[in-house]
Amino acid sequence: GAVVSQHPSWVICKSGTSVKIECRSLDFQATTMFWYRQFPKQSLMLMATSNEGSKATYEQGVEKDKFLINHASLTLSTLTVTSAHPEDSSFYICSASPGTDHNEQFFGPGTRLTVL
Amino acid sequence: GQNIDQPTEMTATEGAIVQINCTYQTSGFNGLFWYQQHAGEAPTFLSYNVLDGLEEKGRFSSFLSRSKGYSYLLLKELQMKDSASYLCAPLDSNYQLIWGAGTKLIIKP
Numbered sequence: 321g322a323v324v325s326q327h328p329s330w331v332i333c334k335s336g337t338s339v340k341i342e343c344r345s346l347d348f349q350a351t352t353m354f355w356y357r358q359f360p361k362q363s364l365m366l367m368a369t370s371n372e373g374s375k376a377t378y379e380q381g382v383e384k385d386k387f388l389i390n391h392a393s394l395t396l397s398t399l400t401v402t403s404a405h406p407e408d409s410s411f412y413i414c415s416a417s418p419g420t421d422h423n424e425q426f427f428g429p430g431t432r433l434t435v436l
Numbered sequence: 437g438q439n440i441d442q443p444t445e446m447t448a449t450e451g452a453i454v455q456i457n458c459t460y461q462t463s464g465f466n467g468l469f470w471y472q473q474h475a476g477e478a479p480t481f482l483s484y485n486v487l488d489g490l491e492e493k494g495r496f497s498s499f500l501s502r503s504k505g506y507s508y509l510l511l512k513e514l515q516m517k518d519s520a521s522y523l524c525a526p527l528d529s530n531y532q533l534i535w536g537a538g539t540k541l542i543i544k545p
Contacts, residue, residue, distance in 0.1 A: 425533065
């Protein structure tokens with residue numbers, strides 16, 4: 321149980337285009353979803369936290385107009401990187417929490433974004 | 437501030453035992469997770485401790501001392517597939533995971 325999927329697994333796009341990444345909890349309802357970014361050999365960096373039906377809470381330094389997050393249902397959240405630039409190239413990982421006592425997070429497999 | 441301290445890298449031999457230590461400082465505390473992350477992959481859950489003491493799960497055990505802000509992950513009977521980064525992540529008062537850079541574990545034959 322507690323499976324989270326992400327799509328696509330990897331994407332290459334041109335600078336200036338927008339990319340949408342989907343995160344789905346397949347066998348549980350996720351009250352909260354998290355979006356992380358990880359650069360090579362660095363720790364996970366939380367970008368934003370989203371609860372179903374409400375606006376995402378962005379971490380300091382993360383541009384909410386550039387990284388659009390939609391959490392339309394209890395099983396789906398999307399991250400759209402708008403007007404992507406080469407510096408946005410990174411490994412984007414989502415996680416979902418069913419809202420148990422200790423807020424365990426189940427991670428998706430990640431999406432490797434390369435912006436040319 | 438919030439801080440996680442783990443060794444950057446450790447090396448161990450196949451079949452041996454290794455202990456990865458973690459000290460932390462957080463605003464409040466609601467438990468601590470250990471995750472395993474292979475290169476190029478997302479983290480996978482290993483353990484969760486909220487009370488002091490040792491939690492054993494197969495070849496992996498995790499220990500917590502809340503008063504000392506200290507945890508360790510113990511890996512026994514090491515296998516080559518255990519080569520990965522191990523992330524210590526406490527939950528703060530807002531139930532937010534605090535991530536460090538992790539410990540890269542290298543297993544040699």
